[in-house]
Amino acid sequence: MAAEHQAPSILGFPHRPEWGPAAHRKALAGHLRRCRDHAGLAPRQAARCIDASESTISRMENGLATMKPTEVERLLDLYGVIEHAERQRIAALVHEAAKPEAWQEHSQTAPAALRPLLAMEPAARRIISYEPQLVPGWLQTEEYAKIVVRAVHPTWSPQQVAERVALRTQRIEMLRRASNPPVLLAVMDSEVFRRRVGTPGTMYRQIRHLLTLHEELRYQLHLQIAPLSVGAAGAIGHPIVHMRFFASEYLPDMVYLEQYEGAVYREKPSESERYQAILNNLCGVASPPDQTRSLLEEGLAAWAALAQEPP
Template sequence: MPVGGRPTVRSRRLGTALRAYRLAAKMDQLQAAEVIAAHQTRVSRIETGHVSARPLEIRALLDAYAVHDPNVRTKLEELARQSKRRGWWLEHAAHLRPDYVDHIALEDDATYIREWQPVLVPGLLQTSAYAEAVVAATPHYIAPERIAQLVRVREARQAKIEEGGATYTAILWEAVITQPIVNAGIHEEQLSKILEVGKRKNVTIQVLPFIAGAVAGSTYAFSSFSFEPEPAVEAVTMENLRGTSVLEGAEDLAAYANAFDQLRSAALAPEASARLIRSALRGSKDNAS
């Protein structure tokens, strides 16, 4: 069973893939159940992510579905193993929303992470002071000790980027840079961090200028994730007041991949973006002096 007794993004990804291969083979769940000598409900629960398939079951099912690509087979077996693995974040799970845990798991698995943020600095780029200010400003009361814990989780998430574990691209609307929602000192520290992280080989930061017009309003903030050597979008998350939604449908993924491409095309190049950020930082310091 997936850790925590509920479907995880890993077990759902495994189940979704097995279901797609079963349908492509024109087999129903009863036929698949016969392949692994199990009841049909087990196949159903595997495909919805409520239970994890064992490696022998995966191999038998893929044989029946005529899926012989060794890369596919290895990937699915690894997903099955990972669905039972305890991630670093689970020590904080009692204090995190389940949907936020899903987002962190996606980040932890990803080879490519792309984000669009029209309002806030993305969590993967936030300083501790900025993160604390943003968390404390949410419309729901959060106890001070929990705010501190959420900030620590946000800092731990950043290790993925700092260690080069994923290729990361962030597109920020110009308002995020030039119209701070925190005090000047925190904002200046934050801009400095963005510039510093942007120097990493695995990181690209672009600013979408005001002159891009309606492009900025084409979609709310979102993150997309890829899990293969190639950057095809395989999952998308969107935050709202009620939590984080995970999108995995083919049409949704295509729509958000296209939206990110449009945003990236309209954004300033990384070098020009860095110049704009440096200018905003100088302006902030000049106004404070």
């Protein structure tokens, strides 16, 4: 049978709880769409099968709706998916996709624009981050994060601030997990280390924290610093995160573009490839990774003098 006539398979996407519900839901959504296409059925026919609307099918096939096991089983019957192994794997993915997202514990303070990033980053194989203004959220100390959150949300209660800080600082734990942790390549503008956030002591402790992480997570965390001399390559002006996933044939690359009051996501291959090229160029002109420690130590010494701390 020609490859183009072979039934789509989900067996290449493993059941990995540490990747989070969103990754399982997105992989399953794409698979259901491919199964429907392979069966030669229109969305309205699938909708009729489960007594739903075409918009419900669209949401299911884009990973935006909760999938009920009985509905998925009826769709699989309609699409002619009869292989036991396929249906077992799909059932496992449906079960995983229904679990709460990690950010839901902090749903009152987790910004809606950030939730897709928070939901998908545990499934990332490689994350590239560019930050022109602040230390990236994964790498912030609680002290630094509290000041940043308070600056953006001056009317929040101490409890709300604490919840957002906890959500932000716990993200680093995915780099410490035992099973296939992501690799994070974080590029920061050199001005991040000159821009005072809090007291000189706050900056001193933040840079010391980066040095500790740089040593502790040497295989999972790679830091680069982009000096002003990079010119136009570093004149992006807003944070960018590019994620590539495990089982990438089921999960397309995702790009997160942060804005002051929201975010934009890009998943079309042409768009994600364009931002990949921008970040690759920036990594190429930033200071090499083997210079990062000495640059951080220079920043630490400068803030130590102001904070009257030992360098």
